[in-house]
Amino acid sequence: MKTIYLIGLLSFYLSLPLAAQDILSALVPLSHDVALGRQVSSQVEKDPSIKILSEKDYPKAYEYLRNITKNILESGQVKNAKNFPWEVKIIHDDKTLNAFCTPGGFIYVYTGLIKYLDSEDHLAGVMGHEIAHADQRHSTKQMLESQGVQMLSEMVLGKNQNAIANIAKNLLSLKFSRDDETSADKASVNYLCATIYQSDGAAGFFEKLLKQGQGSGTPAFLSTHPAPANRVATIRADAARRQCKSQTVRRANTYQQLKDSLPK
Numbered sequence: 001m002k003t004i005y006l007i008g009l010l011s012f013y014l015s016l017p018l019a020a021q022d023i024l025s026a027l028v029p030l031s032h033d034v035a036l037g038r039q040v041s042s043q044v045e046k047d048p049s050i051k052i053l054s055e056k057d058y059p060k061a062y063e064y065l066r067n068i069t070k071n072i073l074e075s076g077q078v079k080n081a082k083n084f085p086w087e088v089k090i091i092h093d094d095k096t097l098n099a100f101c102t103p104g105g106f107i108y109v110y111t112g113l114i115k116y117l118d119s120e121d122h123l124a125g126v127m128g129h130e131i132a133h134a135d136q137r138h139s140t141k142q143m144l145e146s147q148g149v150q151m152l153s154e155m156v157l158g159k160n161q162n163a164i165a166n167i168a169k170n171l172l173s174l175k176f177s178r179d180d181e182t183s184a185d186k187a188s189v190n191y192l193c194a195t196i197y198q199s200d201g202a203a204g205f206f207e208k209l210l211k212q213g214q215g216s217g218t219p220a221f222l223s224t225h226p227a228p229a230n231r232v233a234t235i236r237a238d239a240a241r242r243q244c245k246s247q248t249v250r251r252a253n254t255y256q257q258l259k260d261s262l263p264k
Contacts, residue, residue: 024141030083030104033140037084037104044108045089053090053111053263060261061090065109068124072131075194077187080105080135090114092263097205101130103139111262117205120255125188125201125235132187138180185235193244200239203232 045052055062065088073081084105091098096112107130109123117123133139176184185202193199206228 024137024144028137028140028144030080032103033134033137034084034104036140036143037102037106037134040102041087041089041106044102051092053092058090058261058263061114061258062088064258064261065090065127068120068127069107069131071195071197072124072128072191075191077191077194078131078135084134086131090262099126099130101134103134103137105131105134107131107134114262115259116208118208118255119201119204121192121198121201122204122208123201123255124192124195124197125203126205128188128191129184129202131191132184133176133180136180136183136187138176138184142177182234185231186238189235189238189242189244193239193242198239199242199244200235203235203239206232206235 044050053061069086069088072078073086086105086107088107088109091108091110093110094112094115096110097116098110099108099113101107107127109127113126114123117126188202189199192201209228210232
């Protein structure tokens with residue numbers, strides 16, 4: 001009963017916007033995010049259904065994605081830009097419009113998403129959203145609320161592989177709360193506002209889904225809550241409010257070369 005009470009109390013305090021990050025920082029050091037991220041990353045890459053493209057075989061694709069990541073991290077808006085490794089991996093799966101980021105900044109992008117999007121701006125917007133989930137420690141906060149400090153520490157040490165496997169599964173299906181998704185959308189605009197990219201780049205993904213009539217049948221990626229149409233409007237409005245100076249990256253040929261460099 002005492003344990004349930006403490007977890008409930010912790011969940012209440014973490015739900016308070018101004019206190020959440022301070023409490024999280026006090027209870028869970030950033031090094032735990034990185035250690036946990038490595039554990040989750042290992043689980044993901046052990047999954048026989050997931051094929052990670054070799055950087056040796058696809059150097060141009062990796063260089064391209066790393067450059068986008070670098071531009072976002074150097075925006076000066078990513079709080080943990082220097083605290084996490086921010087490693088990028090490409091998953092070969094043309095049927096999945098997806099990307100995700102583990103705690104501690106291990107980023108995974110599906111070939112299906114890259115091939116589906118129309119520009120580097122749109123990809124940068126999506127990657128900014130995923131970077132925000134790690135930067136704002138959304139997964140760590142969820143685990144702390146549901147499992148408590150002791151269980152989280154055990155996972156960091158690799159003592160609870162079942163729990164780590166569940167985290168990996170949740171990341172693959174992108175189960176984040178409405179508040180976390182909205183926060184990541186806003187952060188993506190904020191990150192890109194200080195780069196060469198259109199700050200509302202993430203909205204391009206939703207717009208294409210809506211135009212092609214896939215809004216209701218989309219994978220969990222960035223679409224479960226709120227609805228795609230609402231997210232387009234919110235992202236556009238946030239970008240307009242910020243009056244960002246960034247300009248559209250008009251490199252259609254370069255982005256097409258990225259797509260062409262990927263396996264068919």
